[in-house]
Amino acid sequence: MSRDVQANESLFVYVTYIRTTPAELWTALTGRAFTERYWYGMHQESDFRAGSPWQLRFADGRVADTGEIVEADPPHRLVIRWRNVFRPELADEGDSLCTLEIEAVEQAVKLTVTHRVARPGSKFIEAVSGGWPRILSNLKTLLETGEVLMPLVATGA
Incomplete structure (x- = not known):
């Protein structure tokens, strides 16, 4: 879902339930080899500690x-300041x-991705609203x- 929350903010929220554990999901979200498989060959570079740099590479x-x-806060929460x-x-x-946000729910894990920009009508939020569902469907599957x-x-085209 993509929407303007306030006059000065654009927001995308996606929730999915995955049959896994919080620890396995954390590893899938942060581990390079696993990420490359569901994120179309792309990978993240970071040690995933507060204050550390982060990059997403083709x-x-x-x-x-x-x-x-x-x-x-492994395996519960990860917040990234993100710039395309x-x-x-x-x-x-x-x-x-x-x-x-990662939350154990019965025999599954609830993953909530919230992506926001402090501006109305964000083209970035429009772009991620098409990308996140594909990436997270790949991850879940x-x-x-x-x-x-x-x-x-x-391809990065």
Whole structure:
């Protein structure tokens, strides 16, 4: 769901339930080898500690996004200050804040991704509202079946 929450903010929230454990989901969200499988060959570079730098890179090494780990509470919560640097029209919007919350629920884990930008009508939020559902569907399917749902590789085009 993408919407303007206040006159000065754009917000995207996605909730999914995955048959896994919080620890396995944390590893899938932060581990390079696993991330490359569901994020179309892309990977994150960070030690995932508060204050640490963070980057999202294409398979060929180009930087797509940069930022900083704002908060890390494994395996419950991860907050990333996130800026797209690959597409100028998105980079011009400045930093966004991405919060991933992991909560055990019965035999599954509830994953809530909240991505926000302090500006109305954000093109960045519009872009992630199309990307996150594909990425998280791949993640869910990979964790539950061992295979990704959509194995296309990101080209960065």
